Amino acid sequence: MSEGFQQKFFDHVDKNQALYIERLAEAVGIPSISSDLENHLGDVNQMIDWTKAHIDRLGGKTNLVVNPLNSDKITYPPILLGEFHVDPKKKTVCVYGHLDVQPAEKDDGWDTEPFTLVEKDGKLYGRGSTDDKGPALSWLWIVEAHQALGVDLPLNIKIMYEGMEEYGSEGLFETIRDEGKPGQFLDDVDFFCISDNYWVGKTKPCLTYGLRGLAYFQVGVKGCEQDLHSGNHGGGIHEAMTDLVRLMATLVDTNGKILVDGVMDSVKPLTPEEEALYESIDFNVESYKEENGVKNVSDKLLYDNKKDLLMHRWRYPTLSIHGIEGAFSGKGAKTVIPAGVKGKFSLRLVPDQDPKQIEKCVKAHLETEFAKLQSPNKLEIELIHGAVAWLSDPKHPNYQAAARAVEKVYGCEPDYTREGGSIPITSAIEEATGMNVLLLPIGACDDMAHSQNEKYNISNMMNGIKVLGVYLHELGKIQGPKPSDCKCIPLTQEELMVPGAFLRGFKCKCEM
Amino acid sequence: MSEGFQQKFFDHVDKNQALYIERLAEAVGIPSISSDLENHLGDVNQMIDWTKAHIDRLGGKTNLVVNPLNSDKITYPPILLGEFHVDPKKKTVCVYGHLDVQPAEKDDGWDTEPFTLVEKDGKLYGRGSTDDKGPALSWLWIVEAHQALGVDLPLNIKIMYEGMEEYGSEGLFETIRDEGKPGQFLDDVDFFCISDNYWVGKTKPCLTYGLRGLAYFQVGVKGCEQDLHSGNHGGGIHEAMTDLVRLMATLVDTNGKILVDGVMDSVKPLTPEEEALYESIDFNVESYKEENGVKNVSDKLLYDNKKDLLMHRWRYPTLSIHGIEGAFSGKGAKTVIPAGVKGKFSLRLVPDQDPKQIEKCVKAHLETEFAKLQSPNKLEIELIHGAVAWLSDPKHPNYQAAARAVEKVYGCEPDYTREGGSIPITSAIEEATGMNVLLLPIGACDDMAHSQNEKYNISNMMNGIKVLGVYLHELGKIQGPKPSDCKCIPLTQEELMVPGAFLRGFKCKCEM
Incomplete structure (x- = not known):
């Protein structure tokens, strides 16, 4: 992204804040609860249709893949595949997100109606605001901004959005396996990016290389x-x-x-190298306690030092x-x-x-x-x-492109962190395609995904759109062969210990 | 009840079966769930008003006692007091029942909509059919039958119906205490009768003298x-x-x-006398297992013999x-x-x-x-x-009147049994008034009160109305002073061991 375009892009995003909030409110208003399809299948489908209509409006190609687990007894929502194709010679990133949400009722202890987006003190409260409707929709507004500014996308974008993430991603694994086959939708993807997790803190962005x-x-x-x-x-x-x-x-x-x-x-036993990684992470136990609702009446956690606490949440x-x-x-x-x-x-x-x-x-x-x-x-x-748990490498070009984007928006290097949660499709994508998957969280640690009073900071939403936009341009700058054209040469155990010794996925060298 | 009138009364009851079912269907249709007043206070009140209207129609006096536990924060349903007054010289029976029900939803595992009365194979399925709307309403149809046949009631009837039984009888205890004071509603009551429990078996009636x-x-x-x-x-x-x-x-x-x-x-330790009581009770362990949904996959109960099983459910x-x-x-x-x-x-x-x-x-x-x-x-x-638990004496005239009524309707002596459940107001009435309380169950052991598919056999409903009607006449025949005019002389420990050594309540001798 040239500096000139970058400024125009940032300005455009800033001017459209109210519109982004209005659209998120529309999305949050659809109670797409996937764990209760008996009552909410229609809502999940509506949320998928709503998103598809936006991709269609922006000139993208869309395809609703019938859920492969559908049977006489049960119907699941389809998987939404979308595509903004620029040039077959350019590299391709595939972004994943989910449009379904956890259950929520006001009686659970919400201060506001969970399916009505409410803005208060720079925060947008509502079920799905941060998990994952807000982040997932960012990509659409980035494409829209490029069109408004008359600038081509720097690489091909593929979109894979599902409606069953909060209930085991039913049908997605089969879809990934099928679409990863030669000539299928995922076959020419060079990089994957998922924004469905959270910062470790409230102010400093991070890139996530491990999940439980x-x-x-x-x-x-x-x-x-x-x-x-x-x-x-x-x-x-x-x-x-x-x-x-x-x-x-x-x-x-x-x-x-x-x-x-x-x-x-x-x-896995803890190595001194891994242990050292935890020392430098920007994480404060006291703030964590203050901001996450984790404190009990005795103000005690299981561990009172950063290293033990993070290790027991991550490793x-x-x-x-x-x-x-x-x-x-x-x-x-x-x-x-x-x-x-x-x-x-x-x-x-x-x-x-x-x-x-x-x-x-x-x-x-x-x-x-x-x-x-x-x-x-x-x-x-x-x-x-x-x-299964998942572990990647922060030195992969996919991660490094994201790191440069974070620096350009936030002015600081991201932390490289792991997560306690599970995003099972991360491993599934890696296994089916052999390509690298980046976890690029946008929401803050106190967003309360899955809990009462889930929220999405307006600042995170706005900076998130900017980071993801710049990330696309950083990815577009990567030289050399398209990773998807490489043949995967599995790394040896020693090679695996050397960060950055790969181009395709985490476990492969590239051979043309 | 003269034999001539008895036959007319039975014929009248038989002819009105369809009407009784229709009215029970109306009552069951009101979801008067007292454990969820936030959503159902209106329904509980409606059920009370519906019942009051019937008493009014039959010429009874009614009074809705404002629930004494009402506050700024919560409103409970009132207590419905009714009265069919015949003659101040006659004795007075007070009948208790409750018009509220346990929660129920079809999803809990009901075969039919719980708040729609459904007749199938001689059974009336619906929440509250047997607990306690069916039995409680019997008294009104008995009064109606006397009016239709032009015969005076054999004694004064007082009615006390509440709407909070399934949620701790909130407010009733205070009302009983207040109304038991000199000159108040319960002060001149000679006998109490409650039909809010169940037979031990499916075919043989019983009178209940103990509750947990x-x-x-x-x-x-x-x-x-x-x-x-x-x-x-x-x-x-x-x-x-x-x-x-x-x-x-x-x-x-x-x-x-x-x-x-x-x-x-x-x-209390088990005495040989008490143990002997259990031998003769008409109770079959195998039928109990078949008919109550109590069996597990191994077809095992905690005890496989009648005596141990009953004792562990009752004493x-x-x-x-x-x-x-x-x-x-x-x-x-x-x-x-x-x-x-x-x-x-x-x-x-x-x-x-x-x-x-x-x-x-x-x-x-x-x-x-x-x-x-x-x-x-x-x-x-x-x-x-x-x-607290409650224990009465089966030789009290109140029990003996009921026993004769059962014989006249069913042609057999009732069993004298205890119950595992709790009806806390039984003790409360006894303590407040000193008078004897009879538990006269109408429903069968497999009626599934509090559970899915609660039902009320049509035969139990019909015979129940007959038994309660005859019981009134048997009570009316009791000679001697009105127990409510007696002064209570507490029985000694030895006297307490002699069944029947009382006239007032269980623990009192009568002194005029």
């Missing part, structure tokens, strides 16, 4: 045939809830120590108990003996942990603990979602 | 300040759910053994875990770390167990267990509802 995986379990105990009155029948039956809470109590202790045998065996596995399906969950009192209950818990996995192996450990553990109870009830354990 | 009490607890653990994303923050914080499931796992074991120190200390305390408020409770997966969670559990109490003493034991237990966790989170324990 996920193994989400449902442990069901089926007792009596139907819900019963605890007065009439209590004392005569083996209650399912009794068994379930006793099982769930064996999973993890108050200090976060996972009590399931074998889970920690596959965790060690954790186990969280989320809730119970089938039991009484309302306010007040209900004297019910639930017939069957399903406990929900998940582990965040780290590199080298295989969800299938973790599933074996968890099943063995729960079966052993259940046997100890000698209960005549029925145990059912299910791995609902599994995703 | 209730101590319903909410144990809250407050962790972080708001719900968090388990990927972003898992590993850094002390999670509230981890603490809560560990606490709840210490309460009771798979075999129903209560693990809270001190709770069993106050349980021993139990502890049931009902659910958790504040955690994820939906289908599928949500990767949330709940900020604060409230576990719900309750103990059914037996005679001599004091809810306040049980509260002390439970609090001490949970505080000790929480201290073991060394968690920096905050523990909050609350006794939401407490009610």
Whole structure:
């Protein structure tokens, strides 16, 4: 991006702030909750159609890929593929985002209606504002700005937006696998960029090179045939809830120590090199506590120093108990003996942990603990979602282009960080295409994705559009062959230890 | 009731079956859910007004007592008092019922819409059909039948119907205390009759002389300040759910053994006399299993013999875990770390167990267990509802009148049974007035009160109206002074052991 164009681009973005907010409000107003398709499939589809209409309006090519997991029993939303094609000789970036959101109800503890975007003190409150509608839509406004300013896009842009991210990205993995085949949509993509995670702090941008995986379990105990009155029948039956809470109590202790045998065996040991990385990261434990709602009444976290806290959020596995399906969950009192209950818990996995192996450990553990109870009830354990952890390299040209964009907008180098969350498609894309995936977060650490009062700072939105715009131009400047034309030569174990020793994906050298 | 009138009365009832069903359908159609007044106060009030209109139509006096617990913050439904006055020299029976219902949604597992009465195979399905709209309304149809047949009621009838029974009878206890004072509504009542429980079996009627009490607890653990994303923050914080499931796992074991120190200390020892009572009760363990949805996959109950099973449902305390408020409770997966969670559990109490003493034991237990966790989170324990157990005497004239009525309708003597459930106002009435309270169940054991597919057999409805009608005439025949004119002379411990040694309440002799 020339300095002249860059200024014009920044000015254009600044002038359109109100429009971007209005459009985000429209998008947030569509309650595209993917975990409840029974009630919200129409909303997810509407959100996808709304976005498609914008791409169409800007002259892009669009294609709604019928969800490959559709069946007689269930219909999922399609995957939206879009394309702004400039020149076949230019390189191609594919940007991913998702248009669905987590569930939200005002009663959960929101200060405002979750599906009405509300601006307050420079923040835009609403479900999906930061996760991921705001960031995903940025790309469209960047294309629009180029058209308004009469400047060609510096490389081809492909768009892949889904509507099932908050519920296991159902159908996307199959689509990525199919579209990654020779001659298909993803085959000529040179770089991928995903903006679906968050800064480590509130003010300094970062680029993310690692993510934890996920193994989400449902442990069901089926007792009596139907819900019963605890007065009439209590004392005569083996209650399912009794068994379930006793099982769930064996999973993890108050200090976060996972009590399931074998889970920690596959965790990569910490090297001094990795440990050193944590020293320099711009992260303040006290601010983290103040700004994320993580404090408890005793003002205590599990770790009070930056290094341990970040490592336990990023590079060690954790186990969280989320809730119970089938039991009484309302306010007040209900004297019910639930017939069957399903406990929900998940582990965040780290590199080298295989969800299938973790599933074996968890099943063995729960079966052993259940046997100890000698209960005549029925145990059912299910791995609902599994995703491996992901690790990339900050020296890849894709990352370096983003780093230069951040410097041009924010005036500082980004931190290179990892994340505790899971974005399973990151690994899926890398595996299907062999190309490098960049995680370029736009939202701040206190945006409260998945929680009450989710918000998106106006400043993050505006700077995000600028960073992504400049990033495109930095990518366009990269010399040499198109990575997608290279043949992937797998790196040796030694080569893998040398940052930057690649061109294609993280694990490949390029051979023309 | 003369034999001639009895036959006319039975014929009249039989001819009006369709009308009774139609009116019950109207009543069931009003979703008077008292545990959710925010959404259903209007429905509870509507149900009370509907019932009041029937009493008014039949020429009764009515009075809506403003709920004494109303405040600036909350409005509860009123208590409906009604009266069919015949003659001040005649004795007076007061009948109690409730017009509110438990929550119900089709999604809970109902085969039909819960608030639409559906007739199938001689059964009337719908929320509140058997608990307690069907039985409560019987009294009105009995009065109506007497009017239609031109026969005076054999004694004065007072009616006390509430709208908060399924949520702690809020305001009723204060009303009973006030109305039991000299010159007030309950002061001249000689007998009380409540039809709000169920037969022990499906075919043989019973009279109930004992009920368990209730101590319903909410144990809250407050962790972080708001719900968090388990990927972003898992590993850094002390999670509230981890603490809560560990606490709840210490309460009771798979075999129903209560693990809270001190709770069993106050349980009355079993005497050979009491044990003998259980031998003769018409109760079949296999039928109980077949008809109540209590079976698990292994076809096992906690006890496989009648005596142990009944004793553990009636005369021993139990502890049931009902659910958790504040955690994820939906289908599928949500990767949330709940900020604060409230576990719900309750103990059914037996005679001599004091809810306040049980509260002390439970609090001490949970505080000790929480201290073991060394968690920096905050523990909050609350006794939401407490009610003592209740025990009466089957030889009281009130019970004997009912027994004769059952014989005349069903041709057999009723069983004398106890119940596992709690009807806290039973003790409250006895304490406030000193008069005997009869529990005369109408519904069958498989009516599924509080559960999915609640139903009321048409035969139980029809015979119930007949039994209650004959019972009034049997009560009217009782010779001697009006119990309400007696002074209560407390019985000695020895006298208490002799069945029938009383006239006023269970614990009083009569002195004029």
